[in-house]
Amino acid sequence: MPTVDEVGAILRSLRGVWDEESVDELDHALQAAARAIEDGADDELVLAAALHDLAHSPLFGDVGAGRHDRVAAEWLTPRFGDRVGWLAGAHVAAKRYLVATDPHYATTMSDVSIDSLHHQGGAGVDPVFVEHLWWPDALRLRRYDDAAKVPRAGAASIDDVLAVAQRVVRQAHSA
Numbered sequence: 001m002p003t004v005d006e007v008g009a010i011l012r013s014l015r016g017v018w019d020e021e022s023v024d025e026l027d028h029a030l031q032a033a034a035r036a037i038e039d040g041a042d043d044e045l046v047l048a049a050a051l052h053d054l055a056h057s058p059l060f061g062d063v064g065a066g067r068h069d070r071v072a073a074e075w076l077t078p079r080f081g082d083r084v085g086w087l088a089g090a091h092v093a094a095k096r097y098l099v100a101t102d103p104h105y106a107t108t109m110s111d112v113s114i115d116s117l118h119h120q121g122g123a124g125v126d127p128v129f130v131e132h133l134w135w136p137d138a139l140r141l142r143r144y145d146d147a148a149k150v151p152r153a154g155a156a157s158i159d160d161v162l163a164v165a166q167r168v169v170r171q172a173h174s175a
């Protein structure tokens with residue numbers, strides 16, 4: 001399945017890419033997927049969690065911190081449907097929202113995440129996102145994202161994520 005092969009290539013390309021300081025971007029993706037699975041997330045949310053930072057892949061060239069959410073949404077939506085794309089594309093809006101509304105949240109953020117916030121518009125509530133039906137799932141994804149920065153923590157495998165991707169594609173085609 002070509003789309004699933006593309007996901008495999010993207011994930012493998014994230015090995016050795018460092019955005020966060022504690023884990024590389026492949027471990028970050030696979031930990032985020034694992035945190036979603038442990039939380040009982042559905043396949044689309046697991047896939048969005050695994051691929052929310054795909055724009056850090058060298059396959060996408062040099063994408064700035066202020067645009068990587070939109071690149072994820074634009075890549076995922078035509079391949080896996082509106083919800084996967086929207087959820088991945090909302091992960092920066094979810095961060096901005098949590099900083100603005102949850103006084104405890106900022107104390108849990110990594111240094112890199114605090115630093116990139118300035119390039120992402122700072123704390124704020126974007127009505128385009130927060131009034132959306134899928135917003136609660138975007139906040140769940142953000143929690144998986146923030147929890148996926150722990151060296152040697154439990155993680156999904158690339159094959160686990162590809163199996164999820166395959167199910168999402170099949171479901172999209174049978175719908």
Ligand SMILES: [Fe+2]
Binds near residue numbers: 028052053145
């Ligand atoms: Fe992330």
